[in-house]
Amino acid sequence: MRFWCSALEVPWTWAWRAYPGVWVASLAIAVPYLRARRRARGMRIEPLDAADAAAERRQVWLFLAGVAAFWVASDWPLGVLGAGYLASAHMVQFMLYTLVAAPLMVMGVPEPMARKILARLRLYRFMTRLTKPVAAGLVFNGCLVATHSPWAVDTLRANQFGSFVMDVVWLVSGVLVWLPICSPLIEHRLRAYPGKMVYLFLALGVVPAVPAGFLTFASFPLYATYELAPRFYGLDAATDQQTAGLIMKLGGIPIVWGTIIAMMLRWADESRRSSPAGPLSRR
Numbered sequence: 001m002r003f004w005c006s007a008l009e010v011p012w013t014w015a016w017r018a019y020p021g022v023w024v025a026s027l028a029i030a031v032p033y034l035r036a037r038r039r040a041r042g043m044r045i046e047p048l049d050a051a052d053a054a055a056e057r058r059q060v061w062l063f064l065a066g067v068a069a070f071w072v073a074s075d076w077p078l079g080v081l082g083a084g085y086l087a088s089a090h091m092v093q094f095m096l097y098t099l100v101a102a103p104l105m106v107m108g109v110p111e112p113m114a115r116k117i118l119a120r121l122r123l124y125r126f127m128t129r130l131t132k133p134v135a136a137g138l139v140f141n142g143c144l145v146a147t148h149s150p151w152a153v154d155t156l157r158a159n160q161f162g163s164f165v166m167d168v169v170w171l172v173s174g175v176l177v178w179l180p181i182c183s184p185l186i187e188h189r190l191r192a193y194p195g196k197m198v199y200l201f202l203a204l205g206v207v208p209a210v211p212a213g214f215l216t217f218a219s220f221p222l223y224a225t226y227e228l229a230p231r232f233y234g235l236d237a238a239t240d241q242q243t244a245g246l247i248m249k250l251g252g253i254p255i256v257w258g259t260i261i262a263m264m265l266r267w268a269d270e271s272r273r274s275s276p277a278g279p280l281s282r283r
Helices: 020-042 050-074 078-084 087-108 111-121 124-130 133-147 150-156 160-182 193-206 209-217 237-250 253-274
Strands: none
Touching: 020 050, 020 111, 050 078, 050 087, 050 160, 078 087, 087 133, 087 160, 087 237, 087 253, 111 124, 124 133, 133 150, 133 160, 133 193, 150 160, 160 193, 193 253, 209 237
16 A cells, blocks of 8 residues: 555556545644644634625635645546656646645645644744745746656656645645635735736746646647556547646636636726716716
């Protein structure tokens, strides 16, 4: 039994495999969060009104949905396929970690909890610098390029510890790149909607398209791990790699552009509310 998904040298089967490390990691994220929320409720002097209670429940469900996305990306079957059989499954994992699990977890953390964690770990000053848009974007895309290099994939996916490190790096870099957009701490977020939209477009839209292009248009397989892996239902390595490139290039469009459109609508609504009433509306 292995604790984390890594490359296997046996033909693919749909026989379930247990990876207890994935379960432990998922519980290690979810259980302390739920205990902290429960402790915060117990220390509350006055009950929340209906709106605040609904907002608190929404945060909890968002965080748990992020943990569920993390588990799906890490565990059998996707984790096994991505670790040693298909570059396209590897890319789906990356998208789930960075575009689904990470932002959901960030949106699920309340401000007091975030401040307490940073204070306890003495990371507030460091995170204030790291959540600057340029720094966050550079770190995220640096991790993206590094973890999709042939050396990193072929080296890290070959063993459990390396595969675990790669997955953790994806999740942490995903959390970082979303903090300027939806951090629990207002001082870590971009204030203006235009700045948020430009940042999101560049950090998660434009820059990732460059390595995606290499994967899509390369004339030969870049990763020995997936080239030499037992074939998954006859899918050849070149087609699999091109599919991975397309997933990286196009898979984030619904989330990135959906978020940008939502911010545009919110910006327009707030501008309309804050603008002075015209002469017709005063009659």
